[in-house]
Amino acid sequence: MAKRVLVIEDEPNITEAISFILSRDGWTVHTHADGASAADRVRRAPPDLVILDIMLPGRSGLDILRDLRASPETAAVPVMMLTARGQSRDRDLALSLGADRFMTKPFSNAEVLENVRTLVAG
């Protein structure tokens, strides 16, 4: 059965690009654009991987990450963070909050695939 990836990102073009890359590689991709309801969405049906943007409407990606790690049913779900702000402070903060990977936009498609494969294969 195909592994499931949830992409939480508010820019529709970026969501579409990631979906295309991962679908072509055989993953089942779900998308979600709103920050406020994102943690609930993950909790209801925990995927095999969450790709999470930091700047989201309603609730920051870092807060969502904290929620996920604090809740037992989602604490173990691998999370890969995305950011366009490119400040090292964000990276440190994300990793200390329990993110598994951190990618700065723009990224290459190969980079995305490699990271996803590493995180879920384990």
Place this chain on the structure above:
Amino acid sequence: MITFNLLVFFALLYVAFLFTVAFLAERRAARGRTAWLRSPLIYTLSLSIYCTAWTFYGAVGYAARSGLEYLTIYLGPSLVMFGWWGILRKLVRVGRAQRITSIADLISSRFGKSTGLGVLVTLIAIAAATPYIALQLQSIALSFAVFTGAEGEEGGFWATAFWSAVGLTLFTVLFGTRNLDVNERHHGVVMAIAVEAVVKLAALLAVGLFVVWGIGGGVQATLARIDASPIAHWDQSAGRWLGLTFLAGAAFLCLPRMFQVLVVENAEERHLATASWAFPLYVMLMSLFVVPIAVMGLERLPGTNPDLFVLTLPLAENREGIALLAFLGGFSSATSMVIVATIALATMVSNHIVVPIWLRSRSPGAQMSGDVRAVVLIARRLSIGGVLALGYVYFRFSGGGAALAAIGLISFVGAAQVLPALLGGLFWRGATRAGAATGLIVGASLWAWCLFLPSLGGVIPAGVMADGPFGLVWLRPEALFGIAGLDPLLHAILWSLLLNAGTFVTVSLCTFPTPMERLQGAQFVNVFQHSSAARALHAGAAQAEDLLIMAQRIVGAAEAQDFFQAAAVAQGKHGYLPDVTPDFIAALERELAGSVGAATAHAMMAQLTQGATVSVEDLIAVADEAAQIMEYSARLEAKSAEQERTARALREANDKLTRLGVQKDSFLSQISHELRTPMTSIRAFSEILREGGAEPDAVRRYAGIIEEETQRLTRLLDDLLDLSVLENGQGKLDMREGSLQRVIDRAVAAAGGRPGDPLVIQRREAAEAVPVFTDLDRLAQVFINLIANARKYCDAEQPVLQVRVRRRGSGAIEIDFADNGSGIAPEDQNLIFEKFSRAGDQSRAGGAGLGLAICREIMDRLGGSIAYLPGQGGAAFRVVLPARAARAA
């Protein structure tokens, strides 16, 4: 023979002429051209409302009945004017410094902004003015009757008076209550009155010249005739001369209508200097021919009403032209008095009775939800009708029989009751509210008992007049305390004013003034030392925005906004919201007092500042200091105020810097985000396309996305470049002539929403039809930004954006964009024009936060401004184009 209808036609023609004069004057004033309207000459002429129909017709009758005594009526005011430096100058200064609207307002304001005193003075003024208004109606009706030879017809007589009252009500409502002028000034009415002053003087002089040279056979013959007449041999009583001169002077100061023209309509203090000789000159000319006319009337028309000699003499000689002029002169005298008196009284009734009751009837917690202006205007219009109706009722009730002069004097004594409180208030810090109130009540009661009620024949039974009420002989209306044999008028003046002043002083000495009374007392008595320093309410919980909302409802949006902006600038702040300092509250209260009176303004402010009153600190500040300490502390105060201002400016700058520092960090990550986001899509889809294998449809779509994101990047870079060009003052402006409406059309089209976008844009095309000379493209860019912002941020369920265009008096054009959303939080209002700042919820924003910064730079370059306009309900921005950008249509 001039028929009744022809006479009505002439009267209406004259009224139409006055309408035109008043209308033109108002229009000039609205355009800001007031220099000519506000000359010392117009001021002096407007004072001539002192000369009413009583003077015009009655003076001749007075001379025929009592000889030269009529001169006292002119002597009193002339003395007051000659001595203007003493009392009038102070009265005018206080009136302006405290923004006093009426004599009732002055007394109320002086004695601690007391509502009760305001009501008391208003009631006395109405009671005193009623006979006087009746007198004017009577004189109009009489003159009509004489002219048309219809003296016997009762019905026609009353009907003339009735329709005159209706007509005067309409005129006064139209020009006296057009707007709640900031300072209660009425340019149109004053101008009309000045014209009437000229007409009545010309008319009386014409009749006089006709009598002396036309009938009398020259100066010598007339003088000989006067020597032979009974007038030359009339016994003059020194007591009556003194008493009447004093009474006329007192009335001149205290009559509500005189206060209106002397103080309220006064544009500049130095006009008093001109009026001090010009007004006595005017009344001298008015009185020049009184005796010749009276003598000739007694000789040629014995047994007829001497009050009407001015009309009957020319008529008897078949000189209808002169008679018609005399008729118009009398008509002028009557109408000008009634118009100003009703305006003054209506202001008092609405400010001191109606609005306080209306305020009190509302639950204390409720804020100003209704439109105060509408309430005040309606109250004023109804009051005008009410005052004239009272005058008409008195006229019917008193039978209209008494001599004109007698009725006028009754009014004078009533009005003069305010004199002790007025003078005491201006010159004696020890005067108290209780003293003023008891003095007024005692004086007014005595006046009513000794003079007013007896004048209404039959109200006081003959038995009471002869033996006193309940057999109490010492209470006989015309012989109080057993002092009989005195002239009834002199008797009433003596007792009412003596006991009034006596009680006022005694009670003042026995009572202790409240802190508020002391504050006001110091400001009135020492008005020349400190015309500005005033302390009153403390900031309390009042927020600048709440105060602005209230002020807009009272003095009007534009005036309130200008006032707040000026206050903010004086404090070294931008925008429309100054800090709510005690100074600011005091200034605002005075501003409001100009529209609704001191007591009401104070009550309104107290409601918003949560009932804060004067503190012990304020009390100490105004307690009796020695002059030296006063001066010293004044200097200290000025210094510390200066320091406070500097400190506030520094604090503000520091706050801004701190916030900007935070903003700069967040900008860097913001700009990074704005650049990287489109680049991410471009890179990802380029790689996908290069790898190949996608469906042809998908390939087209992905290429489209790449194109779209590239455009987004370009836009961002354009904005950044645009801003930096504007900031460095580079780049040429393309100044062109164009239509503001076209620019707004373009902006609305360019900022058009996607189909289904709910934002409704409301415009008033008529107001937009203004030619402008500016950089039309840049102006459109500003408008596009504002419309796009409303589209993005207005969070109302049915979002509406109103575009309002208004031309200011200075010629500048204001364009307001106001939506109905939840607006911008006060702490963000000063920040939104900074680069890369975005108020509130950042994630809703679509741009990089450069739009308003660019708008501000553009408006700076165009010589105008853009600012956030608080207190409009939603988010509102005001764009101002400078006067030279507005081309006269």
